[in-house]
Each structure stands twice: as C-alpha cells, then as structure tokens.
Amino acid sequence: MVQPYRHEPLTDFTVEANRDAFLVALKKVESELGRDYPLVIGGERIMTEDKITSINPANKAEVVGRVAKANQELAERAMKAADEAFRTWSRTSPEARADILFRAAAIVRRRKHEFSAWLVKEAGKPWREADADTAEAIDFMEYYGRQMLKLKDGIPVESRPGETNRFFYIPLGVGVVISPWNFPFAIMAGTTVASLVTGNTVLLKPASATPVVAYKFVEVLEEAGLPAGVLNYIPGSGAEVGDYLVDHPRTRFISFTGSRDVGIRIYERAAKVHPGQIWLKRVIAEMGGKDAIVVDKEADLELAAQSIVASAFGFSGQKCSACSRAIIVEDVYDQVLSRVVELTKQLNVGDPAEQATFMGPVIDQNAYNKIMEYIEIGKQEGRLMTGGEGDDAKGFFIQPTVFADVDPNARIMQEEIFGPVVAFAKARDFDHALEIANNTEYGLTGAVISRNRANLEKARQEFHVGNLYFNRGCTGAIVGYQPFGGFNMSGTDSKAGGPDYLLLHMQAKTVSEMF
Numbered sequence: 001m002v003q004p005y006r007h008e009p010l011t012d013f014t015v016e017a018n019r020d021a022f023l024v025a026l027k028k029v030e031s032e033l034g035r036d037y038p039l040v041i042g043g044e045r046i047m048t049e050d051k052i053t054s055i056n057p058a059n060k061a062e063v064v065g066r067v068a069k070a071n072q073e074l075a076e077r078a079m080k081a082a083d084e085a086f087r088t089w090s091r092t093s094p095e096a097r098a099d100i101l102f103r104a105a106a107i108v109r110r111r112k113h114e115f116s117a118w119l120v121k122e123a124g125k126p127w128r129e130a131d132a133d134t135a136e137a138i139d140f141m142e143y144y145g146r147q148m149l150k151l152k153d154g155i156p157v158e159s160r161p162g163e164t165n166r167f168f169y170i171p172l173g174v175g176v177v178i179s180p181w182n183f184p185f186a187i188m189a190g191t192t193v194a195s196l197v198t199g200n201t202v203l204l205k206p207a208s209a210t211p212v213v214a215y216k217f218v219e220v221l222e223e224a225g226l227p228a229g230v231l232n233y234i235p236g237s238g239a240e241v242g243d244y245l246v247d248h249p250r251t252r253f254i255s256f257t258g259s260r261d262v263g264i265r266i267y268e269r270a271a272k273v274h275p276g277q278i279w280l281k282r283v284i285a286e287m288g289g290k291d292a293i294v295v296d297k298e299a300d301l302e303l304a305a306q307s308i309v310a311s312a313f314g315f316s317g318q319k320c321s322a323c324s325r326a327i328i329v330e331d332v333y334d335q336v337l338s339r340v341v342e343l344t345k346q347l348n349v350g351d352p353a354e355q356a357t358f359m360g361p362v363i364d365q366n367a368y369n370k371i372m373e374y375i376e377i378g379k380q381e382g383r384l385m386t387g388g389e390g391d392d393a394k395g396f397f398i399q400p401t402v403f404a405d406v407d408p409n410a411r412i413m414q415e416e417i418f419g420p421v422v423a424f425a426k427a428r429d430f431d432h433a434l435e436i437a438n439n440t441e442y443g444l445t446g447a448v449i450s451r452n453r454a455n456l457e458k459a460r461q462e463f464h465v466g467n468l469y470f471n472r473g474c475t476g477a478i479v480g481y482q483p484f485g486g487f488n489m490s491g492t493d494s495k496a497g498g499p500d501y502l503l504l505h506m507q508a509k510t511v512s513e514m515f
C-alpha cells in the first residue's frame with residue numbers, strides 16, 4: 001500500500017551532521033568533475049566528437065563535464081527508438097510505471113546531497129537552493145506516481161440498462177521534453193516523469209548549461225527499472241535539435257519550460273501539420289514571469305521587506321517566480337524601501353560551495369551580459385539604491401541590485417531580467433497597486449503583504465496570476481501543495497505538481513458496450 005504523499009523535508013543545515021554530510025558529497029562530486037557523458041538512445045550509449053562543455057558558473061575554469069551533443073541524425077534515431085518503445089511502454093501497467101518513479105525517488109533520496117552537490121557545481125546553486133531543487137525532484141516522482149494510481153481506472157460515467165460505459169485515459173505517444181537550466185533537476189525530472197508515468201516515451205533535451213545532472217537522473221531511472229528506449233537523452237542545440245523535434249511528424253506532444261520567446265516559437269511551430277503527421281500536437285509550455293510583491297499600508301513591514309529580499313535574490317533572481325517588482329503603497333514606501341536596501345546590503349554573495357553564501361553567480365556569460373545591460377537601463381529608469389556592480393573575472397557574479405521610483409511602464413518593470421534586480425514602484429493606494437501588478441503581459445506569481453482582509457479578498461479576485469501568495473514571498477511552491485504555473489505569456493495555464501497536470505499527457509477514451 002502506497003503511503004500518503006508528503007513533501008520531502010528540506011535539510012536543516014544548522015545540524016552539524018547534515019553540514020558534514022553535504023561537505024562529503026561536495027568532495028565526491030569534485031572528484032568526479034570533468035568527465036565525459038554520452039547520449040542515451042534506445043538504451044545505447046553514444047559518444048560524439050562534438051560536445052557540450054558544462055562549466056561551474058562560480059569558477060568558469062572548472063569543467064563540470066563534457067556531454068555528447070545530438071545532431072538531427074541522432075535525434076531521428078532517438079525518435080525511432082522512442083516510437084518503437086511506445087508500443088510496449090504504453091501497455092505497461094500504470095502500477096508498474098508508478099513503481100519505477102517510487103524506486104527512483106528512493107534512489108535519489110539516498111543520494112540526496114550528492115545530487116545537490118552537482119547542482120552547486122553545475123548551476124551555481126547555494127546549498128539551500130540546491131537542497132530545495134533536489135527535494136522538489138523527489139516530490140515530483142512521489143506525487144505523480146500517486147496521481148497516476150488515482151487516474152489509472154479513469155472516471156466513472158453513467159450507463160443505461162443493457163449498456164456499460166467506461167471512460168479512461170490512454171497515453172499520447174512520443175513526447176519531447178525541453179527543460180531549462182534554472183531548476184536543472186526538479187523541472188527536468190518533473191516534466192520527464194509526468195510524461196513517462198502516463199505511458200508516453202520521451203526524448204529529453206535538457207538545457208545546454210546543465211546537462212550533467214540530467215544524465216545522472218537518466219542513470220537513476222535506468223537503475224529503477226525503466227526499459228531501454230522509453231527515455232532517450234539527447235542534449236543538443238535548441239535551434240538544431242529542438243526545432244527538428246518540434247517539427248517532427250511523429251512528435252505527439254512537447255513539454256517545454258523556458259523563456260517566453262522560445263515558448264512562442266515552439267507553440268507556433270508545433271501548430272503546423274507536417275506531411276505524414278496524423279494528429280494535432282499538444283504543447284505544454286511553462287514560460288517566464290514578471291512577478292510582483294504588493295505591500296499594503298496596513299501590513300507587517302518587516303515581513304514585507306524580508307519577503308521581497310528572499311524572493312528577489314534567492315538563486316540570484318533566476319526563478320520564473322522571482323520578485324522583480326516591489327509595488328508599495330505610498331504611505332509605507334520609504335520605510336519598506338530603506339529596510340530592503342539595508343537587508344540587501346547584508347547578503348552574502350560568493351562561492352555557492354560555501355555554506356554561508358546566500359547568493360552565488362548567474363548562470364553564464366550571456367546571462368551576465370544581459371543582466372548588466374538591464375542594470376544600465378535601470379540607471380536611466382530609476383534611482384540605484386544598492387548593487388549595480390558585476391564581476392565576471394572568475395565567475396559570473398552580480399551584486400543584488402535595488403532600483404527605486406521606477407515607472408510601472410519602464411522596461412525594468414515590464415521585461416523579464418532573470419537576475420538579481422528588483423524595481424520599486426510607488427502606488428497611490430491598494431487599488432492602484434493591483435493595477436500596476438497586473439500591468440504586464442505575464443501572470444505567473446504574485447504576493448500581497450497586508451493585514452486588511454477586504455484588500456486580500458480583492459486581490460484574490462483581481463490579481464491575475466497563477467500562483468498568488470498572501471503574507472509570504474512569491475517563490476517556493478511545493479509540489480502537491482501549491483500547484484505551479486501561470487497565465488497569459490507565462491504559459492499554457494498548466495499547473496506542474498497539481499492534481500490535473502498528468503491529464504495534459506493523456507487522452508480520454510470512451511468505450512460503450514451493449515449487452
């Protein structure tokens with residue numbers, strides 16, 4: 001009997017034994033840096049001449065690993081393997097499929113710090129962020145396994161005398177899973193296992209900045225009993241391999257998490273029916289955000305400042321849920337702003353391998369350049385209160401940056417920066433604050449800090465975001481507790497880690513029999 005779902009607890013690093021265990025894991029991972037990793041197609045390991053080099057963003061001279069790189073020919077081979085494996089995998093019982101997820105979760109739980117240590121090295125995640133990423137990966141496996149067991153018999157429908165009607169769900173086919181680097185374990189694993197447990201086969205194209213942790217996860221699923229060909233690991237260029245697979249007539253669905261522009265591109269391309277294609281492709285897209293914390297005049301202002309700082313600068317602001325806009329009612333604006341600046345100046349920025357580090361680097365040179373450009377734009381659009389400096393000599397470090405007095409229509413209030421930058425805007429009153437909060441094309445997360453019940457209720461109705469939080473920050477959704485996903489240009493309104501997510505990976509069949 002499967003135990004009820006509970007989310008994986010986060011590690012308490014104030015406990016010495018936990019700190020020691022994490023240091024041991026970091027040492028182990030350090031001793032394994034710089035290795036080569038193959039593609040996995042139909043269970044076969046394939047090494048290519050051309051490789052993706054994964055580096056440590058905190059120390060760009062440190063190579064985390066070199067990963068084989070798929071081209072269109074290899075992507076085609078992977079598609080054939082996945083298509084072939086679908087015949088048997090789609091008929092494998094949901095219980096057997098769910099068991100593989102439960103076994104994989106147990107394997108990861110036993111090697112939890114090791115996985116987190118890979119995230120420290122490959123994504124530049126500080127300990128707590130890496131630990132949360134690994135915990136979320138475990139949660140996705142545990143949660144989706146249980147959800148599949150709930151859905152496996154379909155849903156009862158009515159029947160008339162002499163007639164039996166059944167309504168149940170069957171898999172779709174081959175899914176292309178395209179994942180981002182910012183939750184290189186949790187989102188990569190979550191989108192992959194949701195596709196697999198529902199009976200689909202998968203071509204996994206992880207982000208090029210973080211392919212090693214994805215390879216490690218493929219190994220875990222193999223160890224847990226996933227048959228060859230069901231999951232094919234094919235890192236490669238988005239433009240080359242990504243477009244090829246999105247266009248492919250045998251692709252049945254695409255599960256994408258990443259930026260708005262790539263999401264739109266995939267959505268448009270997937271709509272085109274190619275010769276030999278006998279279905280309309282489904283697209284699940286989780287895209288960007290321009291998330292806001294609104295602070296009311298009747299509010300716990302210390303909570304407001306702490307929430308803004310944690311949500312804006314956790315993992316260097318590289319979360320789709322990150323607070324990049326702080327919208328403060330004018331009565332308390334100066335107070336909240338000055339406390340946020342004070343707290344921001346106290347943040348410890350440095351090597352994420354050090355336990356004391358709150359904020360590490362940003363992911364790569366492109367991200368660094370883009371964020372520094374936005375900081376220059378911010379200097380024209382607002383008042384620089386703290387931060388604004390970067391240093392990419394060794395790794396890609398940017399100081400946490402606060403801009404004040406920014407117009408709601410300014411670029412830094414509208415465009416996703418995806419870095420440690422938060423812009424403050426002053427609102428006349430709570431209604432005006434909500435108006436500003438809704439004034440972007442995104443709709444992912446938001447938070448309201450208020451003691452005013454009527455205003456909270458108004459926000460419940462009017463603040464148009466997929467994940468709305470009251471009296472807390474706007475990051476850190478937990479699988480099965482706060483299903484995650486946004487509106488408008490934040491995606492296709494799907495909710496990862498929610499009770500209806502698996503349905504997006506299946507189609508419903510009705511069978512009616514007369515007796």
Ligand SMILES: NC(=O)c1ccc[n+]([C@@H]2O[C@H](COP(=O)([O-])OP(=O)(O)OC[C@H]3O[C@@H](n4cnc5c(N)ncnc54)[C@H](O)[C@@H]3O)[C@@H](O)[C@H]2O)c1
Binds near residue numbers: 205
């Ligand atoms: N809504 C969510 O749940 C969520 C979660 C995490 C990240 N994000 C968003 O992801 C972005 C950051 O991640 P990123 O920089 O990896 O995003 P990205 O769009 O640059 O890349 C995402 C993935 O798409 C691939 N890709 C690029 N071009 C492609 C193409 N033409 N065809 C197919 N695949 C292609 C990349 O290689 C990568 O694997 C941010 O915008 C963030 O808000 C959203």
Ligand SMILES: N[C@@H](CCC=O)C(=O)O
Binds near residue numbers: 183476
């Ligand atoms: N689910 C994560 C964000 C994922 C996107 O980057 C959160 O809730 O903070």
